[in-house]
Amino acid sequence: MLEPNPFPLPVRQSPVAVWLLMGHAMKLLLRQLWAVLLLLFLRPAGSRDSFWDGMVLVFLLLSTANAFVRYFFKRFHIRDRELILETGWLRKRRTLVPMERIQTVSLRQSVFHRLFGVMAVDIDTAGSVGQEFRLEALPPAQAYALQRYVGRYRTDTDAGSTEEGSYAANHPGDHKDLVCRLSHADLVKVGLSQNHFRTAGILLAFLAGFANDLIEALGRQTVGHWQRRLPASISQGDLSLLLTIGLVLLAFSMLVTLLRTFLVYHGLTVRLSRRHIAVEAGWFAKATTLVEVDKIQWVDIRSTPLLRYFGLASVRLPQAASPRNLRGRGTASVPGCAPAGQQRLLEAYWPEWDPAAATAHGVGRRIILRQFIRWGLLPLLAIGLPAYGNIPAAYLPFVVGWLSWSVWLAIRYHRTWVWETCPDGLRVSWGVLNRRTVILKDHKLQVVRLHGSRWLHRAGFSHLTLVTAAGSLTLPYLPCTTALALADHLLFKVASGRQSPM
Amino acid sequence: MTFLNEAVAPADLPQLASVPFHPLSTAWRKVELLSTTGWYVLMLLGAGVYLGANTLGWRWWMLLLLTWSAALSVSLWLAWKRWEKAGYALRTHDILYQEGVIFTSRTVVPYNRVQHCEVSRGPLERWTGLATLRIYTAGSTGGDLQVGGLPYMDALRIKEFVTAQAGTMPVASDSKGYSGTDAESHA
Numbered sequence: 031m032l033e034p035n036p037f038p039l040p041v042r043q044s045p046v047a048v049w050l051l052m053g054h055a056m057k058l059l060l061r062q063l064w065a066v067l068l069l070l071f072l073r074p075a076g077s078r079d080s081f082w083d084g085m086v087l088v089f090l091l092l093s094t095a096n097a098f099v100r101y102f103f104k105r106f107h108i109r110d111r112e113l114i115l116e117t118g119w120l121r122k123r124r125t126l127v128p129m130e131r132i133q134t135v136s137l138r139q140s141v142f143h144r145l146f147g148v149m150a151v152d153i154d155t156a157g158s159v160g161q162e163f164r165l166e167a168l169p170p171a172q173a174y175a176l177q178r179y180v181g182r183y184r185t186d187t188d189a190g191s192t193e194e195g196s197y198a199a200n201h202p203g204d205h206k207d208l209v210c211r212l213s214h215a216d217l218v219k220v221g222l223s224q225n226h227f228r229t230a231g232i233l234l235a236f237l238a239g240f241a242n243d244l245i246e247a248l249g250r251q252t253v254g255h256w257q258r259r260l261p262a263s264i265s266q267g268d269l270s271l272l273l274t275i276g277l278v279l280l281a282f283s284m285l286v287t288l289l290r291t292f293l294v295y296h297g298l299t300v301r302l303s304r305r306h307i308a309v310e311a312g313w314f315a316k317a318t319t320l321v322e323v324d325k326i327q328w329v330d331i332r333s334t335p336l337l338r339y340f341g342l343a344s345v346r347l348p349q350a351a352s353p354r355n356l357r358g359r360g361t362a363s364v365p366g367c368a369p370a371g372q373q374r375l376l377e378a379y380w381p382e383w384d385p386a387a388a389t390a391h392g393v394g395r396r397i398i399l400r401q402f403i404r405w406g407l408l409p410l411l412a413i414g415l416p417a418y419g420n421i422p423a424a425y426l427p428f429v430v431g432w433l434s435w436s437v438w439l440a441i442r443y444h445r446t447w448v449w450e451t452c453p454d455g456l457r458v459s460w461g462v463l464n465r466r467t468v469i470l471k472d473h474k475l476q477v478v479r480l481h482g483s484r485w486l487h488r489a490g491f492s493h494l495t496l497v498t499a500a501g502s503l504t505l506p507y508l509p510c511t512t513a514l515a516l517a518d519h520l521l522f523k524v525a526s527g528r529q530s531p532m
Numbered sequence: 533m534t535f536l537n538e539a540v541a542p543a544d545l546p547q548l549a550s551v552p553f554h555p556l557s558t559a560w561r562k563v564e565l566l567s568t569t570g571w572y573v574l575m576l577l578g579a580g581v582y583l584g585a586n587t588l589g590w591r592w593w594m595l596l597l598l599t600w601s602a603a604l605s606v607s608l609w610l611a612w613k614r615w616e617k618a619g620y621a622l623r624t625h626d627i628l629y630q631e632g633v634i635f636t637s638r639t640v641v642p643y644n645r646v647q648h649c650e651v652s653r654g655p656l657e658r659w660t661g662l663a664t665l666r667i668y669t670a671g672s673t674g675g676d677l678q679v680g681g682l683p684y685m686d687a688l689r690i691k692e693f694v695t696a697q698a699g700t701m702p703v704a705s706d707s708k709g710y711s712g713t714d715a716e717s718h719a
Binding site: 350475476477478479480481482483484487497498499502514517518521524525531532 | 548549624625626632633634635636637638639640641642643644645669670671675677
């Protein structure tokens with residue numbers, strides 16, 4: 031039975047929303063105009079005038095007024111299988127979301143939310159326009175009631191009966207079946223096995239960009255003064271010092287990643303009921319994502335060498351989501367999941383999965399050439415071209431070594447590409463260092479596309495892209511006959527199947 | 533435990549390789565050729581105004597004109613080829629569209645995955661009696677199909693057909709979503 035409608039009449043959110051909306055405006059201002067604000071802050075005391083201070087004041091007043099208007103004119107309620115959101119003062123807007131179309135209801139708590147004892151609610155409908163339904167602040171009891179009501183409503187209308195345990199966990203905290211919980215040791219492992227080189231690169235790029243702004247703000251004379259004070263070796267580009275700086279940056283990025291992992295994934299628990307997967311995580315900012323098992327589009331398992339060494343893998347269960355939210359809250363994501371947990375999640379998505387019934391296939395050898403060009407030739411060209419090809423003979427062993435290594439890597443990459451067809455879907459895995467496995471049921475497909483250059487087709491190959499509501503998967507370099515046969519098979523399954531993709 | 537053992541006749545299986553594609557309207561080819569030429573003429577005029585007729589020697593102007601006409605011929609040839617290669621096909625269970633000269637693609641959208649269709653016409657299309665048909669699915673990236681260069685009435689007819697098919701196909705009409713009991717009922 032459906033529980034009584036918790037929101038039969040239009041209600042406003044918690045008044046705390048005013049503060050949160052103002053905070054949001056500030057965040058937006060800082061994010062967009064941080065460089066300008068920095069310049070304002072850093073300018074010499076003599077050049078201060080009241081114009082900019084006035085502008086800041088006007089902005090503050092406007093954002094406060096905006097926050098109040100948005101709070102007072104935003105009301106929502108549930109009526110006739112629809113969630114209704116009314117917003118706007120001068121331009122009124124009424125959004126009606128049919129309950130069946132709701133894909134996810136996620137609850138978030140940032141530090142401020144926790145301070146005021148409220149939760150933010152995001153409702154995603156997988157609309158192509160990406161219309162988001164967001165409530166900035168609701169008391170937790172109401173937020174959970176809304177999440178529960180939407181979830182329960184769907185379950186009841188789907189099953190058509192009130193079977194026992196139809197939604198065993200009506201509260202995210204009450205889910206009985208614990209699939210996985212990240213301990214502190216797991217968090218350290220996850221934090222350590224992220225790609226620190228990438229983080230270091232981003233940090234370096236950020237610092238470089240920042241340095242440029244700073245030089246312009248402070249004036250070249252001041253910078254020159256500082257440059258003279260620093261050891262001369264830096265300005266002359268001493269190699270060992272640059273290496274040290276690189277290592278320090280790497281260590282720093284490792285620390286940053288560890289800290290971020292702790293903040294985002296602290297106390298992560300994944301619980302499984304018959305129809306839902308609930309992921310709860312976060313230290314200061316707590317987030318709860320409730321995902322309906324039937325709506326999961328595919329299972330995406332990724333691992334880095336270090337993560338594999340720790341016996342873990344990162345598992346993502348993306349749902350149908352509006353493009354804007356694809357990488358976001360609609361996805362249940364577990365950054366460090368042990369094999370047993372992976373198996374449980376896979377079984378939840380695909381109970382009939384039987385590895386014994388799968389037939390394995392590979393992809394065409396032509397992929398070796400592409401990967402060799404990508405990993406071997408292009409980076410060399412990128413380094414060599416600015417030097418106008420004047421590479422000293424001393425670097426020749428490095429060039430030869432690099433090329434042979436990339437040939438070896440490309441051959442290995444070709445071997446790792448395996449796609450298995452099963453009675454109801456596909457399992458695709460690839461990757462040498464960073465490995466990825468995608469498990470996809472046939473009926474989740476939306477569109478099938480065969481593509482490639484005319485030279486590729488002439489050589490008898492084609493790429494096959496399978497589009498789902500949560501992204502697409504490309505099987506590269508399939509022999510044309512195989513690609514056509516696979517496309518035919520999948521289309522037959524989609525046309526003859528009766529299961530809904532979402 | 534679900535047990536499925538449906539018989540399938542091999543002849544009933546759809547075969548992508550043997551689909552006859554309908555070409556797009558010849559009026560569309562005309563539009564493409566004209567608009568390509570129009571852009572090139574605009575570019576040449578722009579270059580003329582920017583450089584000034586007197587600042588360049590006649591040799592440079594000849595070189596510029598030669599390059600311009602070579603690029604124009606290649607673009608016209610590509611536009612012609614694009615029209616030749618593009619085509620659509622309607623089958624019992626899906627709609628197909630193929631396009632591309634250098635990079636070709638063939639997209640298949642099953643009717644039971646169609647969310648909605650729309651027919652749109654720009655000023656040039658209205659003038660030539662053409663229309664563009666867009667078919668939307670829930671697919672995230674590259675999940676939509678766009679067929680330009682259809683005669684307006686054809687586009688409307690195809691839209692009606694696809695919408696009707698999408699409505700009668702089992703899954704799209706089942707707005708409640710998968711109940712999990714459909715498969716069992718066969719057993």
